[in-house]
Amino acid sequence: MTSNSDDYLSEIKWNKDGLVAAIAQDHKSGQVLMQAWMNRQALQLTIAEQQAVYWSRSRQTLWRKGETSGHRQKLHELRLDCDGDAVLLSVEQLGGIACHTGRKSCFYKRFSAGNWAEVDPILKDPQQIYK
Amino acid sequence: MTSNSDDYLSEIKWNKDGLVAAIAQDHKSGQVLMQAWMNRQALQLTIAEQQAVYWSRSRQTLWRKGETSGHRQKLHELRLDCDGDAVLLSVEQLGGIACHTGRKSCFYKRFSAGNWAEVDPILKDPQQIYK
Numbered sequence: 264m265t266s267n268s269d270d271y272l273s274e275i276k277w278n279k280d281g282l283v284a285a286i287a288q289d290h291k292s293g294q295v296l297m298q299a300w301m302n303r304q305a306l307q308l309t310i311a312e313q314q315a316v317y318w319s320r321s322r323q324t325l326w327r328k329g330e331t332s333g334h335r336q337k338l339h340e341l342r343l344d345c346d347g348d349a350v351l352l353s354v355e356q357l358g359g360i361a362c363h364t365g366r367k368s369c370f371y372k373r374f375s376a377g378n379w380a381e382v383d384p385i386l387k388d389p390q391q392i393y394k
Numbered sequence: 395m396t397s398n399s400d401d402y403l404s405e406i407k408w409n410k411d412g413l414v415a416a417i418a419q420d421h422k423s424g425q426v427l428m429q430a431w432m433n434r435q436a437l438q439l440t441i442a443e444q445q446a447v448y449w450s451r452s453r454q455t456l457w458r459k460g461e462t463s464g465h466r467q468k469l470h471e472l473r474l475d476c477d478g479d480a481v482l483l484s485v486e487q488l489g490g491i492a493c494h495t496g497r498k499s500c501f502y503k504r505f506s507a508g509n510w511a512e513v514d515p516i517l518k519d520p521q522q523i524y525k
Contacts, residue, residue, distance in 0.1 A: 271509050284429055286417055293424020298415055298480035310505065341505040345493050349429040351501045362476050370482045374441065374472040378402055 272303055276347040280320075283350055287315055287328075287361065290339040290353040296361035297369040299326075301350065313338045315352055332392045334358040358387075365389045403434055407478040411451075414481055418446055418459075418492065421470040421484040427492035428500040430457075432481065444469045446483055463523045465489040489518075496520045 275283050282300040289296060299317040301309065305325055308316040312327075315336035319326040329335030336354035343350055362369040364385060371383035406414050413431040420427055430448040432440065436456055439447040443458075446467035450457040460466030467485035474481050493500040495516060502514035 271505065274510055284415060286426060286429060288424075288426055293419075295417060295419055295426065295482050298417060298429075298475060342501040343503040343505070343510050344429060344500040345495055345497075345502065346500075349501075351426050364476055366476075369475040369477075370473040370480075371476065372474040374402065374474070379405055379474050 269307075272306065274343065274347055275306075275350075277303070278348070282318060282320075283348060285315075285317060285350050285352060287336055287352045287354050287356075290355055294368055295370055296336075296354070296356055296367070299328075306350070309338060309352070310341065315354060328361075329357060332358070332360070332363075334360050334392070336361070360386055360392070363389060363392075365392060400438075403437065405474065405478055406437075406481075408434070409479070413449060413451075414479060416446075416448060416481050416483060418467055418483045418485050418487075421486055425499055426501055427467075427485070427487055427498070430459075437481070440469060440483070441472065446485060459492075460488060463489070463491070463494075465491050465523070467492070491517055491523070494520060494524075496523060 277283055281302050285301045286298050287296045300320055302318040305316045305318045315328040317326045317328060335357045338352060338354055340353035359367055365387045366383050366385055371381055372379035373382045408414055412433050416432045417429050418427045431451055433449040436447045436449045446459040448457045448459060466488045469483060469485055471484035472481060490498055496518040497514050497516055502512055503510035504513045
């Protein structure tokens, strides 16, 4: 998949930091895996490479999801929302683990009785993921 | 559901505008419906009322989703992500329409051949929704 122009980038309402919110969802189960950010280059690379590339706000660098862990996100579909400030990636999560804690999804804390309870299992020790 | 303290609010990494990203997902289909923002009060009200309450950045006011359209979002589950900067709401979307354009989901534009294509149907004329 290639684009002949970058017109699609101008439809996005980039925030003052030049970023757009990006949500990754499992293409089969629909489970929401994570929420991160993309700048223009990250979105272009995501499309060009057909895998999720984010912008790391903490490290201020492009972040090819899974570049260290191998837990890449293969792109199946990319969507933009009505007001252009969020994109939704339908992905195949390689390794079945999106979260740096070794869990499938980053949304593993459920609100219950006034607190956030960790309800999802760690599938792999992070020390084994990032060795 | 009530909370005895507001400790759960301090686990959230509020951005410099005092907001956290909020993603709403259909509790049955898993379809991602929209992405919006909450401030502390919006999150407290979401929990207290068991329906989605966002913070409208454009109007700078609390926004009870569906207050005009009737398309409220009944809360089924609330989750927080690993780094505390996004919450995920599993909701029952009343009326089956989350988007102000009359579509089920706000993510109705799919990237295809270099452009965003509107691929989802309008279920109800917005003029009939916001009359």
